[in-house]
Amino acid sequence: MTGDKLWLRGRREVRWMGIFRDSPALHFYLMQAVVFSYMAFRLLSRSYEAYGNLPDEFFDFPRRYVVELWPIPAMYFTSFQFIYEVLPRPAPEVIFGLQLTAVGACLLGLAGIVPRFCAVVAFLIGTHLTGFIQATNADVDGGGLALCLLLVLALSPERSYYSLKNGWSLERRSVDYHWPVFLFWTVVGAFYTCSGLNKMIDVGPHWPFVLHLENLAQWAIEKSLFISSHYSQPLVASFHLSPHLSLFAGMVSFIGELGFITILFLPRYRLFFVLSMVGLHYLVLNLAGINFLGNSALLLLCVDWNALVRKIEIRYDEDEPFWQTWAPRIKRLDWFGRVSLKSRTNSTGLAGFEPESIRGTCVAQDENGEIYAGIDVLEQVATRCPMLLLFSLAMKIPGLIYLIRPIMNRSRRKARVTKAGKEGP
Amino acid sequence: MAQLARRPLACPPSYRIWDYVGLAIANTVILLAILGFRRHLHVLCSRWISWLHLPNHRGPRRLIFAASIWLILSFQLRLLCGFYFPGIHGWHYNNLMSSITQELPDGIVLGESVDEPFLAGGILPENARYLPKTGYLTSGVMFLHFRGGEVLPGNYELTEIVFPQYIFGQLYEEIIEPELFFDVVRRSIDRRRQNRKFLLPLSIAYPNHMPYNPLPHDQFPPGAELEAVSLWDLTIHVNAERQVEVVAAHEKNRIYDR
Numbered sequence: 001m002t003g004d005k006l007w008l009r010g011r012r013e014v015r016w017m018g019i020f021r022d023s024p025a026l027h028f029y030l031m032q033a034v035v036f037s038y039m040a041f042r043l044l045s046r047s048y049e050a051y052g053n054l055p056d057e058f059f060d061f062p063r064r065y066v067v068e069l070w071p072i073p074a075m076y077f078t079s080f081q082f083i084y085e086v087l088p089r090p091a092p093e094v095i096f097g098l099q100l101t102a103v104g105a106c107l108l109g110l111a112g113i114v115p116r117f118c119a120v121v122a123f124l125i126g127t128h129l130t131g132f133i134q135a136t137n138a139d140v141d142g143g144g145l146a147l148c149l150l151l152v153l154a155l156s157p158e159r160s161y162y163s164l165k166n167g168w169s170l171e172r173r174s175v176d177y178h179w180p181v182f183l184f185w186t187v188v189g190a191f192y193t194c195s196g197l198n199k200m201i202d203v204g205p206h207w208p209f210v211l212h213l214e215n216l217a218q219w220a221i222e223k224s225l226f227i228s229s230h231y232s233q234p235l236v237a238s239f240h241l242s243p244h245l246s247l248f249a250g251m252v253s254f255i256g257e258l259g260f261i262t263i264l265f266l267p268r269y270r271l272f273f274v275l276s277m278v279g280l281h282y283l284v285l286n287l288a289g290i291n292f293l294g295n296s297a298l299l300l301l302c303v304d305w306n307a308l309v310r311k312i313e314i315r316y317d318e319d320e321p322f323w324q325t326w327a328p329r330i331k332r333l334d335w336f337g338r339v340s341l342k343s344r345t346n347s348t349g350l351a352g353f354e355p356e357s358i359r360g361t362c363v364a365q366d367e368n369g370e371i372y373a374g375i376d377v378l379e380q381v382a383t384r385c386p387m388l389l390l391f392s393l394a395m396k397i398p399g400l401i402y403l404i405r406p407i408m409n410r411s412r413r414k415a416r417v418t419k420a421g422k423e424g425p
Numbered sequence: 426m427a428q429l430a431r432r433p434l435a436c437p438p439s440y441r442i443w444d445y446v447g448l449a450i451a452n453t454v455i456l457l458a459i460l461g462f463r464r465h466l467h468v469l470c471s472r473w474i475s476w477l478h479l480p481n482h483r484g485p486r487r488l489i490f491a492a493s494i495w496l497i498l499s500f501q502l503r504l505l506c507g508f509y510f511p512g513i514h515g516w517h518y519n520n521l522m523s524s525i526t527q528e529l530p531d532g533i534v535l536g537e538s539v540d541e542p543f544l545a546g547g548i549l550p551e552n553a554r555y556l557p558k559t560g561y562l563t564s565g566v567m568f569l570h571f572r573g574g575e576v577l578p579g580n581y582e583l584t585e586i587v588f589p590q591y592i593f594g595q596l597y598e599e600i601i602e603p604e605l606f607f608d609v610v611r612r613s614i615d616r617r618r619q620n621r622k623f624l625l626p627l628s629i630a631y632p633n634h635m636p637y638n639p640l641p642h643d644q645f646p647p648g649a650e651l652e653a654v655s656l657w658d659l660t661i662h663v664n665a666e667r668q669v670e671v672v673a674a675h676e677k678n679r680i681y682d683r
Contacts, residue, residue: 019485019489041631042631044624044630045623048585049612050584050585050586050612053605053608053609055605062591070502070503073505074504074506075505078507092612103624130508134507136592137588137591137592140510140634141634142634144510147508155488175485176485179485179489186493186496194500194511195512196512197451197500197512198513198514199516201448202515203515207515210519211518211519212517212518218523219518219521219524221552222523224638225552225661225663226549226566227546227566227638227640228565228567228579228581228597228637229564229580230637231632231636234552234555235555238557285632289636290634291632
């Protein structure tokens with residue numbers, strides 16, 4: 001591969017996350033800890049006992065605005081509601097017991113005690129309880145993504161978990177830590193992208209222009225004066241009375257939802273998509289009084305946490321003033337030993353880059369074999385050095401890197417011209 | 426299998442014929458795309474199936490393959506699977522209008538029942554400062570009547586049911602299942618008196634999926650003393666100084682526990 005092609009490869013935006021990559025365990029451990037914590041928190045906060053008081057005729061899957069095409073919804077089977085064809089409906093005390101069992105499973109799973117079995121138990125009970133809600137009004141209660149993650153964990157190998165049996169280690173590498181992350185991201189990406197597609201289908205591609213969030217904000221403030229009304233936060237609503245802000249919010253939400261599936265191959269924009277959806281859920285709670293806020297914890301699992309622990313090897317030009325200053329600093333700031341820094345003249349090439357082609361710049365290759373060049377190398381370094389994390393986050397601002405790259409390129413060309421001038425014709 | 430008959434909904438659905446027309450148009454577009462790009466799709470599907478049959482990591486490959494098929498089918502067929510559904514439907518607020526009027530609304534009798542001392546508990550006047558305009562507002566309010574004479578504001582948060590209108594009827598118009606309502610509300614009141622929401626303190630508990638405004642839980646008597654629930658239309662006036670005054674209150678319904 002020529003130098004220019006390598007250079008472009010080092011700066012590309014499209015980087016497929018892969019399915020069967022040897023990956024560190026950190027991300028999977030976080031998925032395990034977050035979902036068990038979140039599910040326990042939900043089940044300890046909400047009582048489903050009221051559904052034990054409802055007569056049988058209320059569980060008849062009334063149609064609502066979730067457009068159902070089938071006379072018998074799939075959830076009749078997938079949430080095991082069909083068992084009540086032969087069994088009596090559970091009393092409130094039984095539902096209380098089910099909730100406590102699920103909470104116990106979540107806490108055991110969080111502690112690493114038979115976590116896979118606990119994921120299965122928590123998933124089955126959580127889905128069944130959700131089935132009560134859906135059977136009485138065919139709606140959701142905001143726990144879908146958590147149940148999906150529990151299902152992913154339940155289908156993951158036992159050896160992937162942190163547990164009393166496996167222990168834990170951030171040094172291990174295995175494909176069994178990676179493909180569950182891929183599966184979870186695919187499910188979350190499909191969910192939000194389908195929501196964006198639903199807006200196009202139900203309303204049209206002009207959805208941001210007819211959203212009129214300012215109407216909802218006005219309504220929310222008016223409703224907030226009455227104690228019996230749905231929750232709304234009038235302070236938040238008062239900032240959204242502008243139709244222009246509604247259009248902006250609608251565009252961000254629309255792009256964020258439609259593009260969410262791209263978290264699988266656009267790593268730089270993951271944080272944008274995640275934060276846009278967190279913002280969406282925050283506004284939906286404070287303006288419309290519908291709570292999906294807990295999904296934010298799961299959305300934060302859609303950024304690449306393993307980047308914090310993946311090792312990276314760098315070749316830099318020691319003649320560059322920038323690297324003369326920053327190479328020793330980076331070595332000091334690399335508290336966890338993730339960054340291997342070598343000057344171009346004191347080492348062989350890296351990932352197809354010959355030492356001469358690294359003049360005036362820097363290149364890097366991480367454990368996944370991903371190549372980075374120029375400012376992208378600094379972004380990867382900053383991801384692994386806690387004191388430089390803000391720089392890494394800043395590079396995730398859409399478009400900012402396109403302003404900074406020309407500056408770095410000018411520096412590289414200048415170094416080449418200077419070298420050519422010194423060496424003569 | 427028991428008949429899954431649709432009972433008459435207390436609150437009819439709001440979906441429109443356009444929901445189905447929109448879906449039909451989308452499926453037509455997808456069908457045309459499949460026909461137009463069939464060669465590319467054939468190559469893609471062949472690669473996809475070849476990937477499935479690679480010899481390593483067979484179990485996860487099958488799982489991921491099945492999951493991708495299921496994700497596509499659930500969107501296409503609008504499958505509500507309990508733990509997953511094909512995304513929130515499209516919504517907008519183009520037709521949502523402000524309720525504030527400059528004149529007293531028709532049918533409201535100025536001064537009706539305003540002497541009831543408990544009515545002020547049904548409003549949150551501190552939020553009036555955020556209103557961009559002044560005028561009259563009317564909304565439904567619930568009050569809980571206890572044996573000791575206490576009358577306190579309530580709302581459907583006490584039922585702990587998502588979308589309670591599908592069980593108990595149109596919100597703040599009626600309560601269709603009073604015995605059921607009193608059972609669930611009494612249990613909820615007893616927990617909230619102890620500053621609990623189920624098993625966690627109210628201050629840190631995760632809110633319900635459809636939360637309501639906070640109630641004065643510390644003032645609630647025991648749930649066993651709840652004897653009636655009244656439903657009102659409360660009309661308030663907000664003046665230029667953003668002061669709130671109850672100008673009319675119409676009791677629509679009072680339901681007693683049998």
